[in-house]
Amino acid sequence: MQRRDLMAEQRELIIKLGQKITDRIGVKVTTEDPEYWGLAGVVTDEMAEVALGMKVRVPMTLEQVAKKCKKSVERTEQLLQEMSVIGLIEYNWENEDRHKQYILPMFVPGSAEFMVMNGRQVEEHPEVADFFEQMSRLPLEKVTPMVPPGGAGIGMHVIPVETAIPATPESVSIEHISYWLNKYKDKYAVGACSCRRQQRVRGEGTGDIEGDLCIGVGDMADYLVETGRGHYADIDEVMAILKRAEDNGYVHQITNIDGEDKIFAICNCAVGVCNALRTSQLFNTPNMSRSAYRASVTPDRCVACGRCVQYCPTGAAKLGQKLCTKNGPVEYPQHELPDTVKWGPEKWDKNYRDNNQINCYDTGTAPCKSACPAHLPVQGYIKLASQGRYMDALKLIKTENPFPAVCGAICNRKCEDACTRGTIDQAVAIDEIKKFIAEQELHEANRYIPETVNHEGKQFEQKIAIIGAGPAGMSAAYYLRCKGYPVDIFEKEKTPGGMILNGIPSFRLEEQVIEAEVDVLRKMGIGFKCGVEVGRDITIEQLRQQGYKAFYIAIGAQGGRKLGIAGEDADGVIAGVEFLKKINTDEKSAHIKGRTVVVGGGNVAVDVARTALRAGASEVTMVCLEDRESMPAAKDEIEEALEENITINNSWGPKEILTDGGKVTGIVFRKCTAVREAQGRFNPQYDENDTMTIECDNVLVSVGQSVVWGSLIEGTKVELNPNMTVKADPVTYQTAEPDIFVGGDVYTGPRFAIDAIAAGKEACESIHRYVHKGHSLTLGRNLRQFPSLDKDNLAIEPDSYDNAPRQACHKKTDENGLTFRDLRSTFTEEQVKKEAARCLGCGATVVDPNKCIGCGLCTTKCEFDAIHLSRDIPEASTMRKSEDKMKAILPYMLKREIKIKFKKDK
Incomplete structure (x- = not known):
C-alpha cells in the first residue's frame, strides 16, 4: 500500500x-x-x-x-x-x-x-x-544540541571495544560489554539489524548487510524469539558476533532509555545506516551517542598506514603529516560543536555518509601513499619490515594489493617518484622492500591466506563471474572472496595471469612468481575455468542461467595497434604484444632472425626490444616519436635496453614499410617535430623532407594496445567508446547492463598492473552492493582520495634522519649472456633494515576530538600501538530513564544558553 x-x-x-x-x-x-x-x-x-x-x-x-x-x-x-x-x-x-x-x-x-x-x-x-x-530523526531535530554527553537517556549509547579500554581505576563496570553479558547471562537472542533493513528497503543501503548482528538480552531475548524476530544464542555465538563486528568496523552500542544498570540490547552498528549514529552525525552533535572515551594518536609511533582512518565510523581520524612545515607544525581544524553556538539546520551535515569517508586532510599526507594508484600503506609495511615482522607486513600490503610479488617485479614505482626522502638525497627503495616482503609468497609454507567469510561468519550465496584472469580480474576475485562470495574466473587462455603472464617477458616477471600468488587465490576457494572464452564457448546469458548474479569483465587490452602506413601487412611485421605472447607461451620454440626494428617508446616497446634480442635478433633498434626525456618508458628500463646495446632513435615517426615480394626489407621514418598540441592532445607533426631509412628483416609494432572483444558482449547493453574501451560509471564501473561491471585496461585503456589491481578492489565494493538489492552503489562510498603534503614547505633538519645512502641490489650474472631468467637480486635482510631506517615517516593520523565518539575500533586496527582511548568525558557513562531525560537536559541547556549569551555579549 x-x-x-x-x-x-x-x-x-x-x-x-x-x-x-x-x-x-x-x-x-x-x-x-x-x-x-x-x-x-x-x-x-x-x-x-x-x-x-x-x-x-x-x-x-x-x-x-x-x-x-x-x-x-x-x-x-x-x-x-x-x-x-x-x-x-x-x-x-x-x-x-x-x-x-x-x-x-x-x-x-x-x-x-x-x-x-x-x-x-x-x-x-x-x-x-x-x-x-x-521517527528516529524528527523528534530530535531541535533537542540534539542541548543533549549532554552520553545521550541523557535518549536512544542508544556507544560502548567501547573492551580491549581498547585502558586499565585504569576510573573505568566503571557499565562501560564494559563483559559486564552486560554477565548481567544477562544465559539469556541472549540474536536477530537482524532493523536499521540496515530499513535503509535497504528505502534504497539507501551502503553495503552493510542486515544479518544477525543485534543481540537482545534478558526478557527482550524471549520477546525476539517468541515473535519470530530472532533465535536464542549462547555466549560463544554472542562473542563470535561481537568479534566479527569489530573486524568489520561496526560500533557497539547499548540501549540507554531504562535507567542505571539496565539495557535490553547490544547492537553492532554501521554508521552509514544506523539511526542512532546517524542522528549524532547528521546534526553534528556527537554528544548524542559518544562514550566516556576519546581517541588520540602518539605521532612518533604512527606510520600513516590508514587502517584506523578506514575504520573510523565518524571521520574523526584522518591522515595528515608528521613533519613540520617551515612555519612550524600543521594545525588541523577541529569540528565545531554546539556547546557555545546557536545550532540549526545550517549547522547540520546532510551528506555525513559521504563526508565521513574523506580520508585525508586537505593539507595532505605521505606522498608515497598518495601517489600509489592502490594507495598502499607504504610507511606501515616498511616499519613492519624493519621490525622483522614480514608476515604482518605481507598481510598489511594485501589489504590493498593481493599481488605484491608481481608488483615488486614490474611496478612503475610512483611511490618512489613521490617519496619525500627524494628531496634530500634519493628516494627510499620502497619497491625493493616490498619485493623482499613479497618473497614470503614464493615459499608455500609462508603464504598468507585470508579468511573468506562475511560479517555473519558464513558464505554469501550470490555467485560472481569474473571474465579475464589478469590483475584487475584476479584482484576483484580476491576481494570478493575475502567478503565470502563464491567466485569463478573464466579465462580463455590455458593459464591464469592475463597480460602479466602473456605480455611481460620472464626476465622481468618469472612465471613461478605469478603462479605462487595465483595459488593463494586457489587456496581461498576461487575457481579458475581456463580455456573457456566467454562469448564463444559460453555466453553471459547462459552464465546467468547457471546462477551468476554479477559479472566483472577485465579481459585487458590484448591486441596490438596498427601504424596506418603502407606495407604494414607484409611478412615480418608483427604486433609487439602478439610477439611477447608467442615468446611467453613457448620461449624455446619462438625465434626471430635478422635485423629488427621496434616502433614505439613505452615500457612494452622496451620489453619487446629486449625480448627480440633474446629470441635471436642479430641487432635491435628502437624508434619512437618522443625525445629521450619524454619517452614514456621508465628510465631504468631505458638504461637496461642501452646496456644490452639496443639502439634508440628518438623523434622519428614511421612513414612507410619497404617490402620485396611481400617480405619486409626496411622502414622509412620522418622527423617528428612535435608529439602533442599546446593543449596536450596527441597530434604528431612531421618534417616530411627529413627522412631516415633503416634496413631490417622484422618490424615489431608497439605503439599501443587494443581491446579484442570477440563475441563477449554480444546480446548485452554494454556500450563502447570509439577506441573500443567500455562506457561505465567512473566510480562504480557499472555498465549500461546493470549486472555487468568492468575494470582495468578495458575501461581505462592500457595502464600499469597496479592501476588494474586498484580498479579490481573498487569493483568488488560495487558488485557487493549490487547483488544485495536496495543498496546504493555510491552513497557513503570511500573514494580513497589522498592528496600529498607539500614537500617544498617542509622543515627537515639534517640530524632528524638517518643519512645512510640508498641500498642497491646487485644483478646476478649468467655465463650464457642474455637470458630469459630474471637476474635481478633482492635485498638482504640487513639491507631491508638499513633502507627502512631511511624512511622519514612523514605521514600520521590526526584525530579530531570533537568528532570522536570513543568506540575504540581504531585501536583494534593499529599494528603499532599508536592510537589509544582515554576516559575524559566520565559524565557520558551516566544512564537515565527516558522519562527522566529532561533532568539532564535542562541543566545542560541552561549552561549552554549562558555560554552562548556570554559569547555574543563579548
Whole structure:
C-alpha cells in the first residue's frame, strides 16, 4: 500500500494512537505525519483500541489491559499476540513472580523499530521503513544540541571495544560489554539489524548487510524469539558476533532509555545506516551517542598506514603529516560543536555518509601513499619490515594489493617518484622492500591466506563471474572472496595471469612468481575455468542461467595497434604484444632472425626490444616519436635496453614499410617535430623532407594496445567508446547492463598492473552492493582520495634522519649472456633494515576530538600501538530513564544558553 493511500481516509483511532506514542513535543498528529501513516497500514482499529488503553512504557498484565479496553481476556490476549508480532507492543516478565506483562513502547527505540524487525511485514509495507527513519530523526531535530554527553537517556549509547579500554581505576563496570553479558547471562537472542533493513528497503543501503548482528538480552531475548524476530544464542555465538563486528568496523552500542544498570540490547552498528549514529552525525552533535572515551594518536609511533582512518565510523581520524612545515607544525581544524553556538539546520551535515569517508586532510599526507594508484600503506609495511615482522607486513600490503610479488617485479614505482626522502638525497627503495616482503609468497609454507567469510561468519550465496584472469580480474576475485562470495574466473587462455603472464617477458616477471600468488587465490576457494572464452564457448546469458548474479569483465587490452602506413601487412611485421605472447607461451620454440626494428617508446616497446634480442635478433633498434626525456618508458628500463646495446632513435615517426615480394626489407621514418598540441592532445607533426631509412628483416609494432572483444558482449547493453574501451560509471564501473561491471585496461585503456589491481578492489565494493538489492552503489562510498603534503614547505633538519645512502641490489650474472631468467637480486635482510631506517615517516593520523565518539575500533586496527582511548568525558557513562531525560537536559541547556549569551555579549 502506498503512503498516499494510507493518508486518503483519516482513521481517528490511529490518529489518537500516534499522538499518544509520539515524543515530538508540540506536534498535533495528522494523516500526513509518520505517526499516522506508519501505523495505518499494519494496525487495525481494534488493535488501536487495545493500545489506547495502555500507558506508554508502563508494564500491564493481560487482565489489566482487558479491563482498560473493555474486551474479553481471550480476545485481548489474541490481539496482544498479533500486536506483538506486528511490533506495536513488547512484553516482559520483570516482576517478583515472573508473570507476563505487556508494554506499549515509544516509537524509537520501540514500536517503529520492532515493526521493521518483522522482515515480511516491512517488505509488504515499505512505508514502515520510512516511518522508522523519520521517527528516529524528527523528534530530535531541535533537542540534539542541548543533549549532554552520553545521550541523557535518549536512544542508544556507544560502548567501547573492551580491549581498547585502558586499565585504569576510573573505568566503571557499565562501560564494559563483559559486564552486560554477565548481567544477562544465559539469556541472549540474536536477530537482524532493523536499521540496515530499513535503509535497504528505502534504497539507501551502503553495503552493510542486515544479518544477525543485534543481540537482545534478558526478557527482550524471549520477546525476539517468541515473535519470530530472532533465535536464542549462547555466549560463544554472542562473542563470535561481537568479534566479527569489530573486524568489520561496526560500533557497539547499548540501549540507554531504562535507567542505571539496565539495557535490553547490544547492537553492532554501521554508521552509514544506523539511526542512532546517524542522528549524532547528521546534526553534528556527537554528544548524542559518544562514550566516556576519546581517541588520540602518539605521532612518533604512527606510520600513516590508514587502517584506523578506514575504520573510523565518524571521520574523526584522518591522515595528515608528521613533519613540520617551515612555519612550524600543521594545525588541523577541529569540528565545531554546539556547546557555545546557536545550532540549526545550517549547522547540520546532510551528506555525513559521504563526508565521513574523506580520508585525508586537505593539507595532505605521505606522498608515497598518495601517489600509489592502490594507495598502499607504504610507511606501515616498511616499519613492519624493519621490525622483522614480514608476515604482518605481507598481510598489511594485501589489504590493498593481493599481488605484491608481481608488483615488486614490474611496478612503475610512483611511490618512489613521490617519496619525500627524494628531496634530500634519493628516494627510499620502497619497491625493493616490498619485493623482499613479497618473497614470503614464493615459499608455500609462508603464504598468507585470508579468511573468506562475511560479517555473519558464513558464505554469501550470490555467485560472481569474473571474465579475464589478469590483475584487475584476479584482484576483484580476491576481494570478493575475502567478503565470502563464491567466485569463478573464466579465462580463455590455458593459464591464469592475463597480460602479466602473456605480455611481460620472464626476465622481468618469472612465471613461478605469478603462479605462487595465483595459488593463494586457489587456496581461498576461487575457481579458475581456463580455456573457456566467454562469448564463444559460453555466453553471459547462459552464465546467468547457471546462477551468476554479477559479472566483472577485465579481459585487458590484448591486441596490438596498427601504424596506418603502407606495407604494414607484409611478412615480418608483427604486433609487439602478439610477439611477447608467442615468446611467453613457448620461449624455446619462438625465434626471430635478422635485423629488427621496434616502433614505439613505452615500457612494452622496451620489453619487446629486449625480448627480440633474446629470441635471436642479430641487432635491435628502437624508434619512437618522443625525445629521450619524454619517452614514456621508465628510465631504468631505458638504461637496461642501452646496456644490452639496443639502439634508440628518438623523434622519428614511421612513414612507410619497404617490402620485396611481400617480405619486409626496411622502414622509412620522418622527423617528428612535435608529439602533442599546446593543449596536450596527441597530434604528431612531421618534417616530411627529413627522412631516415633503416634496413631490417622484422618490424615489431608497439605503439599501443587494443581491446579484442570477440563475441563477449554480444546480446548485452554494454556500450563502447570509439577506441573500443567500455562506457561505465567512473566510480562504480557499472555498465549500461546493470549486472555487468568492468575494470582495468578495458575501461581505462592500457595502464600499469597496479592501476588494474586498484580498479579490481573498487569493483568488488560495487558488485557487493549490487547483488544485495536496495543498496546504493555510491552513497557513503570511500573514494580513497589522498592528496600529498607539500614537500617544498617542509622543515627537515639534517640530524632528524638517518643519512645512510640508498641500498642497491646487485644483478646476478649468467655465463650464457642474455637470458630469459630474471637476474635481478633482492635485498638482504640487513639491507631491508638499513633502507627502512631511511624512511622519514612523514605521514600520521590526526584525530579530531570533537568528532570522536570513543568506540575504540581504531585501536583494534593499529599494528603499532599508536592510537589509544582515554576516559575524559566520565559524565557520558551516566544512564537515565527516558522519562527522566529532561533532568539532564535542562541543566545542560541552561549552561549552554549562558555560554552562548556570554559569547555574543563579548
